[in-house]
Amino acid sequence: MLVVGLCVVPPAPQQDPDYMEQPSPTDYSRHLQEDTERAISKAAADQQEERSPEGLLTAAMMTPNMQGIIMSIGKARTVFEKLGPEAAFFKAIKVEYTRLLRFAQEDTAPGSDYRLQHVIVYFIQNQAPKKILERTLLMQFADRNLGFNERCKSIMKVARAKLDLIKPEEINMEEYEMWHQDYRNFRETTIFLMIGLELFQKKSFVEALMYLIYSYQYNRELLVKGLYRGHDDELIGLYRRECLLKLNENAAGMFESGEEPEVSNGLSIMNELVVPCIPLLLIHDIDEDLLSVEDMRNRWCSYLGQEMEPNLQEKLTDFLPKLLDCSTEIKSFHDPPKLPTYSTLELVERYSRVISSLSRVPADGR
Numbered sequence: 130m131l132v133v134g135l136c137v138v139p140p141a142p143q144q145d146p147d148y149m150e151q152p153s154p155t156d157y158s159r160h161l162q163e164d165t166e167r168a169i170s171k172a173a174a175d176q177q178e179e180r181s182p183e184g185l186l187t188a189a190m191m192t193p194n195m196q197g198i199i200m201s202i203g204k205a206r207t208v209f210e211k212l213g214p215e216a217a218f219f220k221a222i223k224v225e226y227t228r229l230l231r232f233a234q235e236d237t238a239p240g241s242d243y244r245l246q247h248v249i250v251y252f253i254q255n256q257a258p259k260k261i262l263e264r265t266l267l268m269q270f271a272d273r274n275l276g277f278n279e280r281c282k283s284i285m286k287v288a289r290a291k292l293d294l295i296k297p298e299e300i301n302m303e304e305y306e307m308w309h310q311d312y313r314n315f316r317e318t319t320i321f322l323m324i325g326l327e328l329f330q331k332k333s334f335v336e337a338l339m340y341l342i343y344s345y346q347y348n349r350e351l352l353v354k355g356l357y358r359g360h361d362d363e364l365i366g367l368y369r370r371e372c373l374l375k376l377n378e379n380a381a382g383m384f385e386s387g388e389e390p391e392v393s394n395g396l397s398i399m400n401e402l403v404v405p406c407i408p409l410l411l412i413h414d415i416d417e418d419l420l421s422v423e424d425m426r427n428r429w430c431s432y433l434g435q436e437m438e439p440n441l442q443e444k445l446t447d448f449l450p451k452l453l454d455c456s457t458e459i460k461s462f463h464d465p466p467k468l469p470t471y472s473t474l475e476l477v478e479r480y481s482r483v484i485s486s487l488s489r490v491p492a493d494g495r
Contacts, residue, residue, distance in 0.1 A: 192473045193246035198269055201225040202281055214283035218291075221284060222270060229253065240484035244357075245319060245477050248312050254357040260300045261308050267292050311351070315359060318347040319480060320468050322365060326483045329368055334375045338402055341369040342409065343465045364487075370410070370421045376403050377425040384432075387441060396448055404451050405462055412457045426452055 191199075201224040202217070209217035232243040233253040244251040249269075252262050270288035275281040325340030344365055351359030376398055383395030403425065410418035429452055432445055471479070 193477070194248070194269055194473075195272070195274065197225050197228060197247070198272070198275065199281070201228070202275075202284055205284070206280070209280055209283070214280075214287050217280075218270070218284045218287040222266060222288075225270075226266060238485075239487070240481035242477075242480065242484075244315065245480060246473060248309070251312050251315065251357075252308060255355050257308050258304070261305055264292070264295065264300055264305060265309075311354070311358065314347065315351060316476070317468060318344055318351060318359060320471065320476065321347065321465070322360060323476070323480045323483055324466075324468075325372075326368060326487070327479075329372055330483070330486065332375075334372050334379065335398065335402065338372050338376065338406070339463055339466050341365065341372050342406060345369045346409075366415065366418070370418060373403055373406055373410070374421055374425065377428060381428050384441075384445075387438060392441065392444065396444060399448065400451065405460070407452070407454070408457045408459050411455070
């Protein structure tokens with residue numbers, strides 16, 4: 130089974146930026162810029178009641194990002210009590226970055242993808258610029274949901290003050306937004322893949338196909354930028370290929386029945402789903418894809434010369450030129466399925482479950 134663990138070369142140690150070393154101003158009233166707010170999704174859902182950081186970890190709605198922030202603030206408690214919020218902020222942010230750096234460097238089991246839990250891990254593995262990493266981490270410590278007790282609120286205010294100290298020329302906000310958009314694309318690709326694999330395992334091949342097709346296409350676009358931008362393309366390619374082969378097999382079986390509406394339904398599957406995807410298997414000259422196309426074509430060509438009803442012979446004669454077209458031009462295609470919204474926790478859990486199950490389920494869905 131083609132499931133590849135992550136192996137990441139850690140980036141070189143980076144110095145803290147100037148604005149991090151400057152004393153924080155006492156005026157915390159300024160709001161964060163609107164463009165930055167759009168670039169980062171909120172790390173926690175609703176304002177929480179007054180509780181300790183450690184106790185808050187039991188709340189089911191807490192995201193992995195917020196859990197890490199709260200835990201790091203908890204570890205800075207002694208520093209906070211002795212030296213105040215500024216020193217505690219530096220302690221907490223160092224603890225959290227060290228934790229995420231360790232995640233980024235780990236070889237993980239199939240299904241345990243820390244990139245889905247933490248955008249910082251995705252950025253580290255893909256060597257995002259230092260300023261992008263720092264601002265993203267600052268934004269997480271500046272989240273308004275940390276205002277549930279005085280210690281967290283004080284550290285949140287320090288983080289906001291550090292953000293206010295960043296000069297416009299110190300960070301390219303277009304580049305910042307581009308990195309976060311790339312991460313959103315990675316999450317969407319993951320959802321396409323997850324749903325496609327779930328449907329494949331349920332033998333819902335018609336429904337699974339478009340999820341697998343689009344996950345493969347979007348994943349290739351991600352991988353153009355770097356090895357750790359996306360998922361294992363061989364894994365996705367395998368299930369995309371097997372899904373088309375299963376559809377071809379099912380459609381051929383319907384045609385062989387010689388009965389309506391099975392014959393028409395089988396040809397509809399071929400004309401509407403399989404044939405439009407043939408160019409996608411031909412365009413990259415991947416041996417396994419080319420052999421799959423040959424197998425599908427051979428199955429239908431084998432009917433030539435067999436005795437069959439005239440109406441079936443006519444339908445076959447009309448269909449075969451479409452299947453045998455060697456063009457790699459994509460003439461018509463379905464729109465991508467609309468994706469549901471998942472919380473980070475739900476996405477991580479479902480993705481882990483389906484990927485971990487692949488080693489127990491043959492690719493042909495049996």
